[in-house]
Amino acid sequence: xxxxxxxxxxxxxxxxxxxxxxxxxxxxxxxxxxxxxxxxxxxxxxxxxxxxxxxxxxxxxxxxxxxxxxxxxxxxxxxxxxxxxxxxxxxxxxxxxxxxxxxxxxxxxxxxxxxxxxxxxxxxxxxxxxxxxxxxxxxxxxxxxxxxxxxxxxxxxxxxxxxxxxxxxxxxxxxxxxxxxxxxxxxxxxxxxxxxxxxxxxxxxxxxxxxxxxxxxxxxxxxxxxxxxxxxxxxxxxxxxxxxxxxxxxxxxxxxxxxxxxxxxxxxxxxxxxxxxxxxxxxxxxxxxxxxxxxxxxxxxxxxxxxxxxxxxxxxxxxxxxxxxxxxxxxxxxxxxxxxxxxx
Numbered sequence: 001x002x003x004x005x006x007x008x009x010x011x012x013x014x015x016x017x018x019x020x021x022x023x024x025x026x027x028x029x030x031x032x033x034x035x036x037x038x039x040x041x042x043x044x045x046x047x048x049x050x051x052x053x054x055x056x057x058x059x060x061x062x063x064x065x066x067x068x069x070x071x072x073x074x075x076x077x078x079x080x081x082x083x084x085x086x087x088x089x090x091x092x093x094x095x096x097x098x099x100x101x102x103x104x105x106x107x108x109x110x111x112x113x114x115x116x117x118x119x120x121x122x123x124x125x126x127x128x129x130x131x132x133x134x135x136x137x138x139x140x141x142x143x144x145x146x147x148x149x150x151x152x153x154x155x156x157x158x159x160x161x162x163x164x165x166x167x168x169x170x171x172x173x174x175x176x177x178x179x180x181x182x183x184x185x186x187x188x189x190x191x192x193x194x195x196x197x198x199x200x201x202x203x204x205x206x207x208x209x210x211x212x213x214x215x216x217x218x219x220x221x222x223x224x225x226x227x228x229x230x231x232x233x234x235x236x237x238x239x240x241x242x243x244x245x246x247x248x249x250x251x252x253x254x255x256x257x258x259x260x261x262x263x264x265x266x267x268x269x270x271x272x273x274x275x276x277x278x279x280x281x282x283x284x285x286x287x288x289x290x291x292x293x294x295x296x297x298x299x300x301x302x303x304x305x306x307x308x309x310x311x312x313x314x315x316x317x318x319x320x321x322x323x324x325x326x327x328x329x330x331x332x333x334x335x336x337x338x339x340x341x342x343x344x
Contacts, residue, residue, distance in 0.1 A: 015063050015082050017042075017343040020305055020312045021053030024335030028053050028067050030080065033296070033342065037314065037326035042084035049076045055102045055149070055292075055339045059127075061109045063343070068100025068114055075100045075114050077131065092132035096123045102149035106174070107156045111136075115147030115161050122147050122161045124178060136178035143170045153199040153206075153221065158183075162194025162208060169194050169208055171225060183225030190217055196246040196257070196292070200270070205230075209243025209257050216243050216257050218274065230274035237278040239266045245292035245339075249299045249317075254279075258290030258304055265290045265304050267321060279321035286313055296342040301326070305337030312337045 018038070019030040027049040032039030051071035058065055065085075066077045074096040079086035098117030105112050105127065112132070113124040121143040126133030145165030152159050152174065159179070160171040168190040173180030196209035199221065206226070207218045216239055220227030232238065241261030248255055248270065255270040264286035269276030288308025295302050295317065302322070303314045311333040316323030 013063070014344050015080060017080070018303060018312075018314070019056045019058070019065055019341050019343070020333055020337050021056045021067060021069070021339045022311065022333045022335050022337060023052045024333070026334075027051065027069060028056065028065075029331075029333055030065070030085070031329055032082075038329035041329060041331040042080075045078055045085035045088060047076070047088040052099075053338060054100060056341045057103045057105055057112075058341050058343045059105050059109050060107055062129075065343075066103045066105065066112060068103035068116070070099040074098065074116055075103060075112075077112070089131035092125055092135060094123075094135040098146070101147060102162075104150045104152055106152045106159075107154055110176075111174075113150045113152070113159060115150040115163070117146045121145065121163060122150065122159075124159070139172055139179035139182060141170075141182040148193060148195050149197050151197045151199060154201055154203045157223075158199075158221075160197050160199075160206060162197045162210075164193045168192065168210060169197065171206075186219055186226035186229065188217070188229040195242070195244045198246045198248055200248045200252040200255075201250055202252055204272070205248075205252075205270075207246045207248070207255055207257075209239075209246040209259070211242045215239040215241065215259055216246065218255070233268060233275045233278065237266075237268075237275075241289070244290060245294075245305075247293050247295060249295045250297065251299065254295075254299075256293050256295075256302065258286075258293040258306075260289045264288065264306060265293060282315050282322035282325065284313075284315075284325040287311070291337060292339040294340050294342060297344045303340045303342065305340040307336045311335065312340060 018033045026044040049069040073091040077089040096116040102115035120138040143163040149162040167185040171183040190210040192212035239259040245258040256267040263281035267279040288306040310328040314326040
């Protein structure tokens with residue numbers, strides 16, 4: 001369902017915020033974020049997404065927020081400031097062809113990609129201060145089914161799409177010309193729908209969260225594409241249910257997956273050798289199935305969206321793992337928290 005966005009560097013004018021998408025109107029909520037935690041929820045945008053919000057991504061260099069959602073136009077993008085949401089950008093002239101399930105800006109902030117239902121399953125546009133440009137040509141080899149998540153590598157030279165049919169993960173070279181020739185599939189495929197995908201900050205590994213068996217797979221990544229899959233964590237340390245979201249911290253030393261069954265989030269030490277020791281679960285449990293997980297830019301906190309109230313939970317994070325949970329926002333989401341992102 002969810003694609004992991006790439007954290008951008010925080011600029012002097014960058015507003016620090018946390019955004020969460022929901023299945024219930026207004027479908028997107030944004031709060032100021034500080035060391036004290038949640039601030040007072042910003043007023044809803046004047047033009048709401050028209051239906052369920054599935055994913056959210058902040059532009060890496062500007063105060064801009066993109067929401068992928070059910071129902072046309074399937075993608076909505078807003079400027080924001082310390083005062084909250086601005087006027088929605090005009091829709092792209094060629095819309096995604098189905099529900100927007102995942103969205104990501106490239107690291108340079110010059111392109112935006114949407115994973116969606118219905119062929120071609122992935123749609124990308126140039127992005128500028130004026131908003132959407134003319135849609136890039138579709139890749140010559142399409143994903144094989146509904147697109148559920150999307151991520152660019154940190155160099156902006158590759159794009160990966162998770163989808164609902166085998167091979168479940170499809171990756172392409174990416175350039176200012178758009179999609180290149182599809183990379184060869186990994187030799188060991190995921191076994192079911194890929195809901196989450198993330199590259200590590202060095203661009204040397206790609207992690208996917210999926211709907212069966214081990215629920216998490218990680219592969220080396222290079223200019224040649226997928227390498228041989230890393231060994232799974234030992235069985236007792238595997239995630240306990242469908243993997244929905246996955247992320248690395250900014251130093252690439254921690255990998256976290258959000259998933260369907262208790263404890264709903266699982267974190268591991270990560271290195272070039274693969275999975276390391278599993279971190280203890282948070283002492284204050286996530287409230288329900290973990291839908292997406294993200295660190296803030298300095299890795300001092302980690303947020304998990306979930307399918308039960310309060311729908312968004314944020315914890316301190318340190319070298320020891322999960323710390324104390326922050327107080328819930330004073331204005332809660334109205335329903336399932338499907339995705340979460342920090343602006344910096």
